[in-house]
Amino acid sequence: MGQIELKGVTKSFGDVQVIPxxxxxxxxxxxxxxxGPSGCGKxxxxxxxxxxxxxxxxxxEIDGKDATDLPPAKRSLxxxxxxxxxxxxxxxRKNIAFPLKMAKADQATIDAKIENAxxxxxxSDYLHRRPGQLSGGQxxxxxxxxxxxxxxxxxxxxxxxxxxxxxxxxxxxxxxxELHQKLKTTMVYVTHDQVExxxxxxxxxxxHAGVIEQxxxxxxxxxxxxxxxxxxxxxxxxMNFVEGAEAAKHNxxxxxxxxxxxxxxxTEGAWKGTVGVSEHLGSDTFLHVDTEFGLxxxxxxxxxxxxxxxxxxxxxxxxxxxxxxxxGLAI
Amino acid sequence: MARKIxxxxxxxMTVLAxxxxxxxxxxxxxxxxxxxxxxxxxxxxxxxxxxxHWTFESYALVQERSNYFRHFMNSVIISFGxxxxxxxxxxxxxxxxxxxxxxxxxxVLMWMLSTKMMPAVGVLIPIYLMFRDWGLLxxxxxxxxxxxxxxxxxxxxxxxxxxxxxxSEILEAARMDGAGLRSxxxxxxxxxxxPGIASTLLLNVILSWNEAxxxxxxxxxxxxxxxxxxxxxSSPEGLFYAKLSAASTLAxxxxxxxxxxxxxxxxxxxxxxAVK
Amino acid sequence: xxxxxxxxxARLMISPSVILxxxxxxxPLGMTLWFSFQRYNLLMPGQTGFVGFQNYEYFLTxxxxxxxxxxxxxxxxxxxxxxxxxxxxxxxxxxxxIFGQGIVRVLVIAPFFVMPTVSALVxxxxxxxxxxxxxxxxxxxxxxxxxxxLAQAPLLSITLIVAWQWLPFATLILxxxxxxxxxxxxxxxxxxxxxxxxxxxxxxxxxLSRAATVVxxxxxxxxxxxxxxxxxxxxxxxxxxxxxxxxxxxxQSLLQFDVGGGAAGGIVAVILxxxxxxxxxxxxxxxxxx
Numbered sequence: 001m002g003q004i005e006l007k008g009v010t011k012s013f014g015d016v017q018v019i020p021x022x023x024x025x026x027x028x029x030x031x032x033x034x035x036g037p038s039g040c041g042k043x044x045x046x047x048x049x050x051x052x053x054x055x056x057x058x059x060x061e062i063d064g065k066d067a068t069d070l071p072p073a074k075r076s077l078x079x080x081x082x083x084x085x086x087x088x089x090x091x092x093r094k095n096i097a098f099p100l101k102m103a104k105a106d107q108a109t110i111d112a113k114i115e116n117a118x119x120x121x122x123x124s125d126y127l128h129r130r131p132g133q134l135s136g137g138q139x140x141x142x143x144x145x146x147x148x149x150x151x152x153x154x155x156x157x158x159x160x161x162x163x164x165x166x167x168x169x170x171x172x173x174x175x176x177x178e179l180h181q182k183l184k185t186t187m188v189y190v191t192h193d194q195v196e197x198x199x200x201x202x203x204x205x206x207x208h209a210g211v212i213e214q215x216x217x218x219x220x221x222x223x224x225x226x227x228x229x230x231x232x233x234x235x236x237x238x239m240n241f242v243e244g245a246e247a248a249k250h251n252x253x254x255x256x257x258x259x260x261x262x263x264x265x266x267t268e269g270a271w272k273g274t275v276g277v278s279e280h281l282g283s284d285t286f287l288h289v290d291t292e293f294g295l296x297x298x299x300x301x302x303x304x305x306x307x308x309x310x311x312x313x314x315x316x317x318x319x320x321x322x323x324x325x326x327x328g329l330a331i
Numbered sequence: 332m333a334r335k336i337x338x339x340x341x342x343x344m345t346v347l348a349x350x351x352x353x354x355x356x357x358x359x360x361x362x363x364x365x366x367x368x369x370x371x372x373x374x375x376x377x378x379x380x381x382x383x384h385w386t387f388e389s390y391a392l393v394q395e396r397s398n399y400f401r402h403f404m405n406s407v408i409i410s411f412g413x414x415x416x417x418x419x420x421x422x423x424x425x426x427x428x429x430x431x432x433x434x435x436x437x438x439v440l441m442w443m444l445s446t447k448m449m450p451a452v453g454v455l456i457p458i459y460l461m462f463r464d465w466g467l468l469x470x471x472x473x474x475x476x477x478x479x480x481x482x483x484x485x486x487x488x489x490x491x492x493x494x495x496x497x498x499s500e501i502l503e504a505a506r507m508d509g510a511g512l513r514s515x516x517x518x519x520x521x522x523x524x525x526p527g528i529a530s531t532l533l534l535n536v537i538l539s540w541n542e543a544x545x546x547x548x549x550x551x552x553x554x555x556x557x558x559x560x561x562x563x564x565s566s567p568e569g570l571f572y573a574k575l576s577a578a579s580t581l582a583x584x585x586x587x588x589x590x591x592x593x594x595x596x597x598x599x600x601x602x603x604x605a606v607k
Numbered sequence: 608x609x610x611x612x613x614x615x616x617a618r619l620m621i622s623p624s625v626i627l628x629x630x631x632x633x634x635p636l637g638m639t640l641w642f643s644f645q646r647y648n649l650l651m652p653g654q655t656g657f658v659g660f661q662n663y664e665y666f667l668t669x670x671x672x673x674x675x676x677x678x679x680x681x682x683x684x685x686x687x688x689x690x691x692x693x694x695x696x697x698x699x700x701x702x703x704x705i706f707g708q709g710i711v712r713v714l715v716i717a718p719f720f721v722m723p724t725v726s727a728l729v730x731x732x733x734x735x736x737x738x739x740x741x742x743x744x745x746x747x748x749x750x751x752x753x754x755x756x757l758a759q760a761p762l763l764s765i766t767l768i769v770a771w772q773w774l775p776f777a778t779l780i781l782x783x784x785x786x787x788x789x790x791x792x793x794x795x796x797x798x799x800x801x802x803x804x805x806x807x808x809x810x811x812x813x814x815l816s817r818a819a820t821v822v823x824x825x826x827x828x829x830x831x832x833x834x835x836x837x838x839x840x841x842x843x844x845x846x847x848x849x850x851x852x853x854x855x856x857x858x859q860s861l862l863q864f865d866v867g868g869g870a871a872g873g874i875v876a877v878i879l880x881x882x883x884x885x886x887x888x889x890x891x892x893x894x895x896x897x
Binding site: 341344347348349353355356358361362374376377420421423424426427428430431439441443444445447448449451452455456457458459461480483484487512537540543544547548557559561562575576579583586589590597602 | 613614616617618620621623624625627628631632634635636638639642697700701703704705706707708710711712713714715716717718719720721722723724725726728729730731732733734739741744771774775776779780783818821825828831832834835838839840852853856857860861866869870872873874876877880881883884887888
């Protein structure tokens with residue numbers, strides 16, 4: 001249970017086509033992340049799957065059955081919203097029970113499922129509270145609890161962590177990953193944060209202007225991005241791009257090299273530059289180096305003792321060099 | 332940051348504001364005072380009135396002679412009935428316009444408001460004749476219908492501005508959770524909008540309670556609410572100041588109290604959200 | 608953001624109110640329009656028939672019409688003038704730091720909740736009455752003869768009653784607008800060297816003008832249909848001295864049973880009200896976009 005198939009799906013708002021024809025297969029039990037900059041159509045795509053928006057063309061199949069015209073409630077999907085969308089007038093218990101009530105489950109089943117969900121999510125002590133009395137992380141867990149009890153074919157997450165502070169976000173990321181390990185249910189997760197995508201996904205779908213740029217496992221995307229957009233979007237800090245004569249030396253229109261694949265030396269190397277800003281994080285050092293090709297970001301070890309104004313030599317690791325043609329496609 | 336304001340200035344302003352407030356409130360206060368006097372005392376000079384003795388006899392007389400309670404019940408039934416009916420019709424409409432807005436939504440809203448601008452005299456005759464033919468003259472049902480339609484645009488507008496403040500994600504969550512349209516409106520939207528619905532109810536009850544064109548023209552005796560009950564005092568016989576005061580106090584007291592609770596909503600409701 | 612299903616549901620949900628309001632507006636208005644071209648007097652049931660614009664001719668050339676038109680303008684204009692200026696001053700006063708602000712506010716707002724029949728009778732009997740009214744008492748106290756307000760200045764007296772009822776509304780709205788003014792704006796102006804007077808003229812007045820426009824337009828709509836205050840105080844008299852357009856139509860149709868003539872007057876009133884309404888709708892429509 002939990003296969004989703006998009007076939008030639010398109011979406012237009014008025015005359016504006018936000019998603020040109022798109023095909024995608026989401027396998028059973030997969031954790032799929034839609035990632036892309038804001039306005040790339042990832043949330044729209046999720047809402048199409050959920051049934052909160054109509055597709056303008058194409059078909060959506062869930063577990064082999066055509067779900068294109070089914071209302072959201074009939075698609076056996078559950079969704080966790082960015083704002084959590086908890087019902088403020090209901091206690092946590094009632095929030096979680098709501099989908100079961102709507103499905104006309106009997107009281108014994110409802111109680112059992114709530115207890116179970118509350119145990120999994122550590123909510124047992126809060127069941128009588130209202131959402132307004134909970135912290136951000138707890139609200140998030142209630143929203144997930146409400147999704148779990150429906151035992152859906154797949155979970156849909158719409159940027160669920162973006163309203164949490166940084167520390168909590170890391171925790172919840174782990175919790176959601178653990179939940180996926182435990183439940184083995186298909187999850188479709190939308191985020192603009194490539195770190196979330198890299199850490200959580202089995203499969204990442206990179207979207208740009210409504211178009212799928214690349215689909216693959218996190219490491220596939222990291223190692224062999226299909227084009228300049230994916231190369232630039234995946235990985236942090238961003239990949240450095242160099243054009244012109246230097247790229248021509250490698251028979252490419254543009255070459256790309258990740259900050260972590262550049263060696264730094266005070267005395268010798270391929271490219272000469274001056275340190276603009278150096279950020280010492282302890283474990284790592286990020287250097288922003290001005291070179292004749294423009295600004296190059298470098299990620300070095302924590303021990304590098306370089307500061308603004310120092311001259312440095314940079315040597316890219318040629319085995320990790322990415323080459324792109326004039327259209328931005330990887331060679 | 333509040334600055335320190337000189338005490339002298341604050342005292343002067345306080346005295347000024349309290350004096351003006353007292354003057355504006357005085358007609359109501361005087362009415363209340365006269366209602367506790369005998370007819371003979373009520374027409375004396377103000378100082379004599381204040382020093383004369385206090386009594387409840389006017390209230391008893393008012394109830395006995397003109398059956399205040401029946402008119403009061405008419406007012407309650409007509410104003411609450413018309414507004415509750417308007418809410419039942421208006422909540423689904425406001426839901427539709429707030430959460431499924433289309434290209435025409437704004438025009439529909441403006442058009443609804445425009446029906447409110449139509450002066451009542453323009454349709455007095457047809458309504459009067461229709462009511463006569465349908466036997467609705469001097470019935471509570473008739474007035475409930477007319478006042479419901481009178482208030483419907485304001486009801487929908489107020490609900491609309493309140494609904495707009497509810498995030499649509501919550502309704503979508505309900506839809507994902509398997510709620511049908513009825514459950515969505517009944518179990519999720521309505522409970523969340525209770526404060527807004529309550530203010531809408533309150534303000535429109537006040538407007539209906541005080542409505543004095545249709546209530547005067549379409550009722551005679553049976554269904555006459557308090558507005559008409561008081562109007563009967565415009566051509567009285569004998570001494571009537573104390574009785575008029577008692578009747579007036581009884582007619583305005585309930586709504587005065589409701590009104591003070593609804594000050595804030597009043598602004599928002601009557602300006603259709605233009606001033607908040 | 609929606610689906611076909613929810614849009615269909617929305618149309619269904621909206622239709623009862625649209626249909627009801629449409630019937631409520633179109634049917635009686637259509638009938639009024641029809642009657643206005645008919646000879647139709649309830650006292651003369653036999654004589655009916657199409658008379659063209661005759662009813663309008665009678666209504667518009669009747670000297671009572673011009674008196675009523677002038678009276679309506681006087682009433683509406685007078686009340687607006689008093690409530691806007693008074694409301695502005697009161698709002699400024701109530702916005703000051705004073706003791707017991709909440710209570711003063713409650714006192715000032717109270718008249719708005721008094722039903723028109725009550726306020727008219729209270730003023731007529733307890734204040735304007737030339738024998739036992741408080742104004743007569745005050746006049747006598749200072750050695751002046753009592754003034755019979757409703758006989759000698761009926762229109763002005765009614766204007767005062769109605770202004771008393773609407774002053775709270777204007778005050779409340781202007782006060783709300785005043786309190787929504789960002790105090791940092793005023794402080795910035797003060798830092799820029801603006802005096803109290805220029806701060807009022809350049810910052811407060813523009814900020815209040817929108818609220819004031821709303822007050823004017825909404826009050827106009829309600830004031831055009833002022834009825835009960837006239838009915839219980841003067842019955843439009845003496846003569847036609849306090850007859851407004853609304854009251855004239857009422858007299859013609861329900862007291863003289865001239866349905867045709869009353870209908871013509873009703874249509875004239877609708878047209879006049881619509882002129883005001885167009886301005887109001889524009890105001891609110893603009894606000895809807897922001």
